[in-house]
Amino acid sequence: MSDDRSRILLETIKRLLRRDASVHLHKIVNKTHAADLAVVFQFTTLREQETLFDLIVSTEQKAVLFSELEQETLLGLIEDMPAEKIAEILEQMPTDDVADLLGKLSDERAKALLDLMTKEGSEEVEGLLVYDAQTAGGIMLPAFIALKEDSTARQAIEALQKEYVDVEMPFYLYVTDDHDNLVGVISLRQLVVVPPETRLKSIMTTDVVSVQTNMDQEEVARIVARYNVLAVPVVDENNKLVGIVTVDDVIDIIRAEATEDILKMAGAGGNLVESQSLFKSARIRLPWLLASWIGGVIAFFIITHFQTSLSKLVYLAAFIPIIMGMGGNIGTQSSTIVVRGLATGQLEMKQIWQVVLKELTVGFLLGFVYGALLGFVAHLRYDLWLLGVTVGLAVMSSMTIAAMVGSLVPMVFARINIDPAVATGPFFTTSIDILSVSFYFWIATLLLHI
Amino acid sequence: MSDDRSRILLETIKRLLRRDASVHLHKIVNKTHAADLAVVFQFTTLREQETLFDLIVSTEQKAVLFSELEQETLLGLIEDMPAEKIAEILEQMPTDDVADLLGKLSDERAKALLDLMTKEGSEEVEGLLVYDAQTAGGIMLPAFIALKEDSTARQAIEALQKEYVDVEMPFYLYVTDDHDNLVGVISLRQLVVVPPETRLKSIMTTDVVSVQTNMDQEEVARIVARYNVLAVPVVDENNKLVGIVTVDDVIDIIRAEATEDILKMAGAGGNLVESQSLFKSARIRLPWLLASWIGGVIAFFIITHFQTSLSKLVYLAAFIPIIMGMGGNIGTQSSTIVVRGLATGQLEMKQIWQVVLKELTVGFLLGFVYGALLGFVAHLRYDLWLLGVTVGLAVMSSMTIAAMVGSLVPMVFARINIDPAVATGPFFTTSIDILSVSFYFWIATLLLHI
Numbered sequence: 002m003s004d005d006r007s008r009i010l011l012e013t014i015k016r017l018l019r020r021d022a023s024v025h026l027h028k029i030v031n032k033t034h035a036a037d038l039a040v041v042f043q044f045t046t047l048r049e050q051e052t053l054f055d056l057i058v059s060t061e062q063k064a065v066l067f068s069e070l071e072q073e074t075l076l077g078l079i080e081d082m083p084a085e086k087i088a089e090i091l092e093q094m095p096t097d098d099v100a101d102l103l104g105k106l107s108d109e110r111a112k113a114l115l116d117l118m119t120k121e122g123s124e125e126v127e128g129l130l131v132y133d134a135q136t137a138g139g140i141m142l143p144a145f146i147a148l149k150e151d152s153t154a155r156q157a158i159e160a161l162q163k164e165y166v167d168v169e170m171p172f173y174l175y176v177t178d179d180h181d182n183l184v185g186v187i188s189l190r191q192l193v194v195v196p197p198e199t200r201l202k203s204i205m206t207t208d209v210v211s212v213q214t215n216m217d218q219e220e221v222a223r224i225v226a227r228y229n230v231l232a233v234p235v236v237d238e239n240n241k242l243v244g245i246v247t248v249d250d251v252i253d254i255i256r257a258e259a260t261e262d263i264l265k266m267a268g269a270g271g272n273l274v275e276s277q278s279l280f281k282s283a284r285i286r287l288p289w290l291l292a293s294w295i296g297g298v299i300a301f302f303i304i305t306h307f308q309t310s311l312s313k314l315v316y317l318a319a320f321i322p323i324i325m326g327m328g329g330n331i332g333t334q335s336s337t338i339v340v341r342g343l344a345t346g347q348l349e350m351k352q353i354w355q356v357v358l359k360e361l362t363v364g365f366l367l368g369f370v371y372g373a374l375l376g377f378v379a380h381l382r383y384d385l386w387l388l389g390v391t392v393g394l395a396v397m398s399s400m401t402i403a404a405m406v407g408s409l410v411p412m413v414f415a416r417i418n419i420d421p422a423v424a425t426g427p428f429f430t431t432s433i434d435i436l437s438v439s440f441y442f443w444i445a446t447l448l449l450h451i
Numbered sequence: 452m453s454d455d456r457s458r459i460l461l462e463t464i465k466r467l468l469r470r471d472a473s474v475h476l477h478k479i480v481n482k483t484h485a486a487d488l489a490v491v492f493q494f495t496t497l498r499e500q501e502t503l504f505d506l507i508v509s510t511e512q513k514a515v516l517f518s519e520l521e522q523e524t525l526l527g528l529i530e531d532m533p534a535e536k537i538a539e540i541l542e543q544m545p546t547d548d549v550a551d552l553l554g555k556l557s558d559e560r561a562k563a564l565l566d567l568m569t570k571e572g573s574e575e576v577e578g579l580l581v582y583d584a585q586t587a588g589g590i591m592l593p594a595f596i597a598l599k600e601d602s603t604a605r606q607a608i609e610a611l612q613k614e615y616v617d618v619e620m621p622f623y624l625y626v627t628d629d630h631d632n633l634v635g636v637i638s639l640r641q642l643v644v645v646p647p648e649t650r651l652k653s654i655m656t657t658d659v660v661s662v663q664t665n666m667d668q669e670e671v672a673r674i675v676a677r678y679n680v681l682a683v684p685v686v687d688e689n690n691k692l693v694g695i696v697t698v699d700d701v702i703d704i705i706r707a708e709a710t711e712d713i714l715k716m717a718g719a720g721g722n723l724v725e726s727q728s729l730f731k732s733a734r735i736r737l738p739w740l741l742a743s744w745i746g747g748v749i750a751f752f753i754i755t756h757f758q759t760s761l762s763k764l765v766y767l768a769a770f771i772p773i774i775m776g777m778g779g780n781i782g783t784q785s786s787t788i789v790v791r792g793l794a795t796g797q798l799e800m801k802q803i804w805q806v807v808l809k810e811l812t813v814g815f816l817l818g819f820v821y822g823a824l825l826g827f828v829a830h831l832r833y834d835l836w837l838l839g840v841t842v843g844l845a846v847m848s849s850m851t852i853a854a855m856v857g858s859l860v861p862m863v864f865a866r867i868n869i870d871p872a873v874a875t876g877p878f879f880t881t882s883i884d885i886l887s888v889s890f891y892f893w894i895a896t897l898l899l900h901i
Contacts, residue, residue, distance in 0.1 A: 259709035267787035297773025318768030319754035323747025337717035
């Protein structure tokens with residue numbers, strides 16, 4: 002559905018809600034795809050959401066809606082819902098989505114819901130809950146098609162018709178040996194084009210890309226993207242097949258990780274806060290700005306330290322914004338390029354010195370260009386060539402240092418397993434500000450003898 | 452393949468290249484997945500790439516490698532390759548990848564390659580080249596499975612075995628009426644579980660999500676992600692089925708668009724430049740910094756305008772960094788949240804006033820907190836409460852304005868169809884710097900009567 006259609010749907014539903022036109026609403030809610038309803042839920046109040054939700058007839062539609070809703074919205078919606086009603090819906094949802102949701106609830110609430118679910122369903126969910134939510138084990142579906150090497154194509158198709166009716170991604174059939182170890186894969190397509198008596202062993206691909214349960218979800222996503230597969234099998238430490246990660250979950254991961262990186266780089270938390278309440282949103286952003294505030298106070302004390310020099314040449318103050326700005330901006334460029342390069346796999350950690358050296362050189366080159374330009378402007382304005390040299394050198398050193406620090410810090414963070422995206426936030430730009438200002442006044446006192 | 456394995460493969464190949472061990476290299480190159488080779492190619496010189504490429508035996512392996520290589524690397528590799536050799540490889544590549552590549556070459560070179568391809572292959576590619584590369588038409592595969600409503604499941608499976616051997620994503624079968632209009636869809640899975648004589652009409656899903664050829668690729672990606680489908684059919688203006696966009700291309704789009712957004716926000720161009728040459732990388736980043744430089748010069752002239760006031764109270768200069776920094780950082784938060792919200796569809800353009808008002812309030816609240824804190828510090832340091840009020844108000848106005856401008860500008864850009872990510876770059880932070888500094892000195896002269 003295009004954005005225009007989203008908008009029309011949303012406006013129609015809002016109008017019907019205002020008019021309390023429940024017959025119309027009933028019709029529209031039950032014939033709209035749950036993914037579209039999820040968009041509508043994002044832009045309605047909790048009260049409205051509850052009205053709409055109660056109009057949904059089929060538990061399956063409710064289950065798809067649960068899977069599609071933004072997490073915040075879903076948590077709000079189920080807060081006052083009776084546990085029996087929730088458990089009934091969870092029963093119809095993909096196991097990984099249920100595990101995700103339960104992981105966000107209090108332990109008692111999660112346990113209460115699991116107790117209300119059927120034994121089969123709750124066992125599957127509990128099987129996933131043992132894994133960290135951000136790993137292959139935490140995002141996998143425990144339902145997949147696994148057949149023995151000696152089965153025939155006919156037997157495989159029969160199994161599809163009977164045993165595996167509920168499997169979400171039935172396009173790959175995995176082949177296991179007698180110890181349940183993964184030994185091959187066959188696509189459904191291959192299966193339908195071979196003679197019925199063909200043994201799976203003879204047509205399977207043995208070079209299967211698989212991942213281990215403890216692999217980080219970002220790396221799983223990179224593998225699915227790299228090999229263009231629709232699902233990747235997950236094996237435990239004994240190479241026993243335990244689940245699959247499907248491409249639709251990978252898309253969500255890629256998108257969410259990109260959002261998280263972008264927001265962290267801007268120092269705006271890890272989740273998109275715009276949909277959250279005013280005070281919550283302010284509270285999330287407050288601590289990130291504290292780094293910036295403390296840094297600013299430090300810069301303040303550094304400058305007051307040079308107050309006597311400054312009072313002799315008061316126009317030195319006028320160059321503070323440009324020296325800080327040039328450093329900050331090239332530093333952001335460098336760190337962003339490194340953070341994104343690491344995230345997409347286009348840069349590797351072992352290239353650390355090569356990358357930092359290159360950034361340092363780029364910073365120096367661009368610093369030379371813009372430093373010389375500024376020096377020229379300063380000389381024109383005050384007819385004092387030593388001032389020109391001072392501000393020129395200040396811009397150059399600020400840009401060189403910023404480019405170096407901007408590339409080095411995320412590389413080091415990545416190496417010691419801290420998310421490099423954090424290294425580009427206000428904390429970083431503020432450090433650059435302090436360094437730039439210090440170098441500037443240090444160069445000024447030295448060259449201008451003030 | 453995990454990053455560790457990537458690294459081992461890369462190191463092994465580099466070592467063998469140094470030792471000129473062509474027998475070993477031959478073996479390794481031909482048994483490694485082309486997606487892994489693509490990673491190796493990213494970290495080797497052109498010379499080494501050519502050596503490795505010449506060792507590849509199968510044209511199919513070469514074709515997969517071409518599809519997997521980063522665009523820059525591929526363009527470098529084929530620059531000196533004979534056209535006949537390239538055309539032979541193009542023949543084996545997915546049509547959309549060929550069209551992408553030819554779109555990047557000069558018109559003569561593209562035409563020469565098309566002339567060397569088989570009539571069937573070149574016609575398919577030319578069919579795609581008429582569409583804008585960033586639209587559904589530009590990224591679709593023209594090969595899909597389309598059957599008539601009255602066909603039976605048995606006929607469909609027979610068609611799969613004969614006609615549609617080359618189709619890349621054979622998991623959905625599209626059903627068309629006599630005018631080739633799309634009327635339904637059946638998954639391959641449904642097909643194998645129904646009795647062979649079942650008519651497609653009776654089992655197809657008629658509620659098919661489809662996209663038009665001219666839809667922007669980002670919107671296509673959103674649709675595939677929202678409905679969790681493996682492929683979405685593309686129809687022309689007459690609802691005639693002309694192609695499909697597959698989920699693996701959607702993953703690449705989502706990742707590339709996120710990278711583009713992130714880099715644009717940092718003012719570092721649209722493509723990841725770290726892999727590019729030093730001078731090229733410096734050249735791409737140079738113009739973005741010009742905005743920052745010009746802005747800095749403007750800030751310089753604004754401050755010199757207040758030079759007499761400044762010479763009376765020289766410590767006013769010491770507050771410049773913190774006032775600029777707080778504005779810049781909250782402005783980046785606001786614009787990042789809005790840009791990412793628009794990109795993921797979590798924010799809609801029609802919410803413009805609601806969002807801007809909220810950001811303005813957040814900016815005001817946080818500005819009040821950090822302004823009061825700074826005012827307190829200033830009062831402590833200089834025992835001058837009017838100075839405290841001045842810098843407090845300056846931080847507050849800077850943060851409020853920055854949050855408002857930071858949310859308003861990308862919203863307005865989106866509305867007039869300019870990429871909102873551009874609105875968060877150095878251009879934006881520099882404007883905030885200028886506004887912050889101006890307000891600061893204006894408040895200072897007003898309150899401190901200097």
